[in-house]
Amino acid sequence: MHLPTLTLCRTCRDADPTLYDQVVSTLELANVKVRLQQVDCMSGCLRPQTLAVRQNGKTAYLFGEITALDLPDILKFIQMYQESTDGNFTDARPLGNLRFKAIARIPANI
Numbered sequence: 222m223h224l225p226t227l228t229l230c231r232t233c234r235d236a237d238p239t240l241y242d243q244v245v246s247t248l249e250l251a252n253v254k255v256r257l258q259q260v261d262c263m264s265g266c267l268r269p270q271t272l273a274v275r276q277n278g279k280t281a282y283l284f285g286e287i288t289a290l291d292l293p294d295i296l297k298f299i300q301m302y303q304e305s306t307d308g309n310f311t312d313a314r315p316l317g318n319l320r321f322k323a324i325a326r327i328p329a330n331i
Contacts, residue, residue, distance in 0.1 A: 226256040227274040227295075229287070233262075233269030240270060240289060247292045253299055263285055265324055274298070279308030281327040284319065294319035 229241055237243075241259055248255060265271030268285025273296070275281035279302070287295075294317040301310055308329060313320040 223277045224254055224256050225274055225279075225297075225299060227331055228256065228258050228260055228263070228273040228275075230263045230265065230269070230271040231259040231261060233271060234266065236270045236283070240287070243289050243292065247296065248299075253296060255299060256294065268322075268324060271324070272317070274302060275327075276302070276308065277329075279305065279329050281308070283325040283327070284322045285322060285324045286322050291319055291322070293317070 227244070228234065229244060231238075231241065241257075245257060246261055248257065249309045252322045263273060263283065265283060265285045270285075272287045273281065274284075282298075284291075293310045298316050301315065302308055310316075
């Protein structure tokens with residue numbers, strides 16, 4: 222089974238250097254299985270701190286302006302994403318404010 226990969230930018234202007242560790246702790250406490258990585262830049266500089274979510278065969282997402290306050294919505298997103306066959310949702314309202322932080326939806330390869 223392929224796990225979703227979450228990629229967090231670590232070099233965004235005004236990046237929270239503790240956010241990665243907070244994400245790790247939140248995922249562990251919720252027993253959520255994903256691959257988590259950091260990169261130096263995802264070109265979301267106008268909306269720092271960026272988070273990408275992708276999985277083989279599913280739509281990928283790029284979110285901006287991510288803070289620790291988004292962690293509950295990120296957990297909900299991961300749950301919905303894992304339950305979705307293609308990474309798309311008919312109703313994004315359960316994602317709270319995270320749905321307003323989407324920068325891009327990248328269709329899966331077909």
